[in-house]
Amino acid sequence: MTTARKYVLESQFQGEPKRSDVKIVEEKLPPLNDGEILAEAVWLSVDPYMRPYMRRFKAGDTMIGTQVAKVIESKNEKFAVGDYVVGAFGWRTKTISNGEKLSKLDRSMYTDKKLSSALGVLGMPGATAYFGFLELCTPKAGETLVVSTAAGAVGSIVGQIAKIKGCRVVGFAGSDEKVGYIKGLGFDEAYNYKTITSLKETLQKACPKGIDMFFDNVGGDFYDTVLPLMNEFGRVSICGCISQYNLEKPEQGARLSGTILFKQLKIEGFIVHRWLARWPEAFKEMNGWIEKDQLKYNETVTEGFDNMFDAFAGLFTGKNLGKAVVKA
Ligand SMILES: NC(=O)c1ccc[n+]([C@@H]2O[C@H](COP(=O)([O-])OP(=O)(O)OC[C@H]3O[C@@H](n4cnc5c(N)ncnc54)[C@H](OP(=O)(O)O)[C@@H]3O)[C@@H](O)[C@H]2O)c1
Structure with a gap:
């Protein structure tokens, strides 16, 4: 049996988010059913929207968010082990998904060096x-x-x-x-x-x-x-x-x-x-600008899932230069 770790809300944020507002819990994941994949977080995103959007959630709910994850088991023919996907899995280390609403990363654009850009400039x-x-x-x-x-x-x-x-x-x-x-x-x-x-x-x-x-x-x-x-x-x-x-x-x-x-x-x-169907058009053009050195980007990387909250809180104190991402 696989164990995942995830952040849940302990209590609603009041003012600046505090570490004690969230806690990390473990979750046992069942074996995969047909059509499912098991994905492991590689890069996780922290974004300002999480602060206002979490108002809709209650204590015990998983923190929302997007991540780049690697498929480590698959019973879904659309995804092979080793594929990288972007999914709205929340702040969690491992996730079972039926593959819906996942985007598989095109590795000719999202090379090893640019995987995290799927949460930033090319995301x-x-x-x-x-x-x-x-x-x-x-x-x-x-x-x-x-x-x-x-x-x-x-x-x-x-x-x-x-x-x-x-x-x-x-x-x-x-x-x-x-x-x-x-x-x-x-x-x-x-x-x-x-x-x-x-x-x-x-x-x-x-x-x-x-x-x-x-x-x-x-x-x-x-x-x-x-x-x-x-x-x-x-x-x-x-x-x-x-x-x-x-x-x-x-x-x-x-x-x-x-x-x-x-x-x-x-x-x-x-x-x-609003423009979701047109995002690939933007990424294609922006990737072209990046390759021609007309568009530059920076990422502030926080190492480790356990430090994810600090990366999130840092958004409200200006700690990040460019996109704030967490390396799992
Ligand atoms: N409409 C949409 O669909 C959409 C999508 C994505 C993001 N957004 C919004 O776009 C904005 C930027 O998002 P981002 O992801 O690019 O974040 P970001 O700019 O990379 O990070 C947040 C930055 O906001 C500044 N900040 C924090 N608290 C502030 C305050 N009280 N007053 C003034 N500045 C403050 C800080 O920069 P300084 O050090 O410069 O103060 C901080 O580094 C956010 O408001 C976010 O909600 C909207």
Whole structure:
């Protein structure tokens, strides 16, 4: 009999997630039935969405999440032992699956070195950057983009896609190291939002022709400050609002309907699964950019399943540069 380990909620998160909110338990897995596979986690993803989404779950439920796993036993003809799959198995070391909703990784793209990218640039966060920016911001060469959490998994890719499209890119991140990183990626301007004295004045200086596109990962005050500086017919892609995820109630904000009305702004929120059927198209194009060195990505790797919670909590204190992944 196989034993799996998994993280379950011990109690609902209150404020910043704490290690005592989750615990690791063991689970005995039965022998496989026909049509099933046994998969072992190789890379696990920690993502900001887990914080708000776990509100829907109760104590004892398994932490949600996606992983790259290796098929170690198979009674399903579509999957062979040794195949790698991406599955929404949660925070667990071994999983029995009937193969539904699994994507088998094409090893010509996801080579040994790039397996973890299936959770990052060539995975959900990459698709988020690609479609959330291109479809909703509809960039034109010469336009100015502002992007928040610009050194993160999504933001760092958005900024680079905007550069590929000929835009001027202004990014904000939470440390000088991150600012140096995104400048190295080709961002035109980059600022540490924790040390600037005035976000409004910084934006005015960095965007002398105003802001045409805003890709927001943060929400809160950041959003309230950027919006009035948008140009007429500006486009705003609401990707995330991480500044609000640990709050029991969202903060009260500015009343911006006048700005939205008179500037004729287009503001749209999205969940990346809207474009699920088109993700392969994004990965193909982005992989091409990676191979031509036009698109770079970084991963912050946490070693060991037992340290997975620290990787998750680190998302809310800015510990990651690029995509946060856990090596099982
Ligand atoms: N709509 C969708 O379908 C979709 C899909 C994926 C992700 N998202 C959203 O996109 C955003 C970025 O996700 P990601 O995976 O790329 O994460 P990420 O940017 O790689 O990591 C999170 C980063 O957020 C910043 N942060 C944490 N707490 C903050 C706070 N209170 N105020 C301001 N910044 C804070 C930190 O960077 P700094 O050090 O720079 O502060 C941290 O490194 C999140 O809001 C996420 O929920 C949305």
